Amino acid sequence: MKKLQGNGLWESSRMMLMEHRDAIIHRSMESKHKQIPIIDEQKKEEINQILLQAFQEKMEIKISYFHEKDFTTMTGMITCLDTVKQRIKIYDNWIECNLIQECLL
Template identity: 50%
Template sequence: MKKLTGNGLWESSRMMLFEHKDAIISKQEHKQIQKRPVLDEQQTERIAEKLSQAYRSKQQVQVLVFGDYGSSRMRGMISRIDPQLQRIRLGNTWISLSDILDVSGENERFASETD
């Protein structure tokens, strides 16, 4: 085997096994997974009240939804609330109440947003 002149590696050491590549990718993905924030009782009650009020008055809401790789925002009208399974239906999507981090009305900002 001959030594490469530029980086000092042997030609044969430039090869990577599939298992090694998969392990590197898996480690990178696990680093990016976010931990679920813990909401206090007051925040949870405020979210429940806003959802209930929007459902009764048929107002459009914007919901901040927790995700493993980052939170997302969803907007729509709440068409159903399922208290047994602890979820709401926003448009055509069911969202678990435990995944909701914040709720705002049509023209409001999230409480977590600051100027």
């Protein structure tokens, strides 16, 4: 038997366990998920103004936000605005303001 150079494994001992194969597949699937984009301060301020206006005037709003490694869209009225924790409530869903990418009145 011939030794591989550098790592000391035997040539005949190369194989892949099912757990290793599953881990490689899982890692490649995770890399396909979207990353949350960074929003500049001007866009954040614009989003905050629209959220505040929609809450004060009881208007329906459509938001696009990052949820569980992908973008989700929701339409509804903001029932609660939590300025301390920086989040809004639409129906029974709490959405963090820093995850909101776009909002329309």
